[in-house]
Amino acid sequence: MNIIVLVKQVPDTETKIKISGDKKSIEKTDVKWVINPYDEFAIEQALKTKEQLKAGSVTVVSMGPDRVVESLRTAIAMGADNAVHVKTDQPLDSYLVGKTLAEVVKKESGQLVFTGKQGIDDDQAATFGFVAEFLNWPSASMVVKCEIAADKITVQREVEGGTRFVLQMPAPAVIAVDKGINTPRYASLPGIMKAKKKEIKTYSMSDLGMASEAIKTVSADYALPPERQAGKKLSGDAASQAKELVRLLREEAKVI
Amino acid sequence: MIDFKLTEEQVALKETVRKFVQSEIIPNAHRFDATSEFPHEIIRKAWENGLMNPAVPEKIGGLGLGILEDVIMNEEMGAGCLGMTTSIAVNTLALYPILIGGTDEQIKHWITPFLNEPKLASFCLTEPGAGSDAGGLSLHAKDEGSHFILNGSKMWITNAGHAELFTVFATTNKELRSKGTVCLAVPAKTPGISLGKHEDKMGQRCSDTRAITFENVKIPKENMIGNIGDGFKIALKTLDKTRTPIAAGAVGAARAALEYSTKYSKERKQFNQSISNFQGIQFMLADMATKVEAGRLLCYQAAWALDSDQHKLGSYYASLAKRFSADMAMEVATDAVQIYGGYGYTKEYPVEKIMRDVKLVQIYEGTSQIQRVVIARHLLED
Structure with missing residues (x-):
């Protein structure tokens, strides 16, 4: 089975995010770029699936400027067999990414797609759906368990409240995984040395027939969350403190 | 032109070791x-x-990494737990003698x-009576033609209780001093070998340290x-290669001590404000940071010289790196405990362990005093 993993490169979760002057993007200098953590689960799930099937290959695909190659090499160091870079410096949205990546899946004869349920940067949780739609494949997201037997895929989704919901679908399909599905392995040192020598396939947008495609949404405004207010210290005896606390919870915080 | 930029692979391996340390080492240290x-x-x-x-070279299936990679790895591991670093890294020390002096077949x-x-090996040089005077070995290797008969003992041998192979340094004739010495690959299970107890140490407590007795x-x-x-x-050639990574372990431990105390100084309030507002604390942090960076640069310089086969210069730089990094890590860890105050002296907080752990770096693989002897010898030679 040719398994494809769609990987997004995102700012490290510890990055101090700064908004650019025009408020339409974030400052990209000084950002440490990493593989989207949900996509790490997807890579691990793909590797596990290949190991379980004892056949097939895992191809990681990422879209963006030259720097995304680093993330592809990390994925190879984790154990992926091949990597594809869709090289573009243009602004992207979920539609364009989804449509382009669907083309890559076709070109690479993908038979199963894993990806993270969302990117931790924009949190749109949309790419998997676009890809599935453009491929006309079934899909499931927020997957915490995935079993593959012959042509049947059985997945469990986490539903709010902690219950699980089981879905079945035929392959090929797009599976968007959630935290908890597995523990991603490390990019091992032998893997890193191997990844250094691996050739990474590059497509341009026009190689994929996407030259005339454009984004359908633009990011209009970014704002940082409001700074946390300092806490309030109540004084007086226990009874008056309790009274004041209830009043504040009701009138200021409006939680009761 | 001087360039401190690491290669893409070096950055990647640093990243992997850092992740490993955060997930596996720190939670268990x-x-x-x-x-x-x-x-x-x-x-x-x-x-x-x-x-x-x-x-281990690529031609027999290893990674063939250089001293700089070893330095990068040890700094990261040292920032997690120096005891584990020692136990993980000591294979390198034990296998180098074979890589340096062995035939292709060996x-x-x-x-x-x-x-x-995941087998372990131990480097067996130090003896009860031969520490800094490593040339004065007493473990006797009696030459009997087709074989040697070993009698004597070794001291402070890391991982001895779990190793399957010992690289043992012995003497065929003590009178000949270093000219009588031999290096032997000795399977740990060889009859006549007995191990002492796991030493109850001040720091680096999880690394296994024992005496070994050889009887016929x-x-x-x-x-x-x-x-x-x-x-x-x-x-000596082995120690030239491992001294710098050992120094880097101390740099890592010092870096961790600095990071912990920087964070703590912002949280700890006295006189209605964070103690990080006080210049007394700021100056301590600034000095600690300067020392950590200087230690790393000395390690990188030594690694660069050793990796580029400038052996003589490399050996000198390695002594500078080990001398400085071990002593500076002790100073930085002591200051970290000071910044934490009474809390720092308890096992509830991570800095007292670092202080106990780094003390050993001033002692093992050539004390700070022996490093000074090496440094001075280089300066004074004609």
Whole structure:
């Protein structure tokens, strides 16, 4: 089975995010770029699936400027067999990414797609759906368990409240995984040395027939969350403190 | 032009080791320090991810990494737990003598098993009466033609209780001093070898440290690495390669002490404000940071010289790096405890462990005083 993993490169979760002057993007200098953590689960799930099937290959695909190659090499160091870079410096949205990546899946004869349920940067949780739609494949997201037997895929989704919901679908399909599905392995040192020598396939947008495609949404405004207010210290005896606390919870915080 | 930029692979391996340290080493460091148990499981995982035996050449299936890579790895591991770092890294020390002095056949025979399984090896140089005077070995290797008979003992041998192979330095004739020394590959299970107890140490408590006694231990001549008279040279060449990574472990520990105390100084309030507002604390942090960076640069310089085969300069730089990094880590860890105040003196907080752990770096693999002797000898030679 040719398994494809769609990987997004995102700012490290510890990055101090700064908004650019025009408020339409974030400052990209000084950002440490990493593989989207949900996509790490997807890579691990793909590797596990290949190991379980004892056949097939895992191809990681990422879209963006030259720097995304680093993330592809990390994925190879984790154990992926091949990597594809869709090289573009243009602004992207979920539609364009989804449509382009669907083309890559076709070109690479993908038979199963894993990806993270969302990117931790924009949190749109949309790419998997676009890809599935453009491929006309079934899909499931927020997957915490995935079993593959012959042509049947059985997945469990986490539903709010902690219950699980089981879905079945035929392959090929797009599976968007959630935290908890597995523990991603490390990019091992032998893997890193191997990844250094691996050739990474590059497509341009026009190689994929996407030259005339454009984004359908633009990011209009970014704002940082409001700074946390300092806490309030109540004084007086226990009874008056309790009274004041209830009043504040009701009138200021409006939680009761 | 001077360039401190690491290659893409070096950055990647630093990243992997850092992740490994955060997920596997830091959460367990306190427990293993308290119990002084040997961290088998963590060592196995380190091996699985290629963190052990980095210097084994590619031609027999290793990674063939240089001293700089070893330095990068040890700094990261040292920032997690120096005891585990020592136990993970000591294979490199134990296998170098074979890589340096062994024939192709010996290298293949003795080293390959370490690539196939998470096996451990120990470097056996120090003796009860031969520490800084490492040339004054007493462990006797009696030459009996086809084999040697070993009698005597070794002291402070890291991982001895769990190792399958010992690289042993012995003397065929004590009168000849270093000219009588031999290096032997000795399987740990050889009859006549007995181990002392796991020493109850001040720091680096989870690394296994024991005495070894040799009583009529018969070792075939084909186990000899190099020739009679080569032992001491092989030991020194080995230590030239490992001294800098050891120094880097101390840099990592000092870096951790700095990071912990920087964070704590912002949280700890006295006189209605964070103690980080006080210049007294700020100056301490600034000095600690300067020392950590200086230690790292000395390590990088030594690694660069050793990796570019400037052996003589490399050996000198390695002594500078080890001398400075060990002493500075002790100073930085002491200051970290000071910034934490009374809390820092308790085991509830991580800095007292660092202070106990780094003390050993001033002692093992050449004390800070011996490093000064080496440095001075280089300065004064004609």
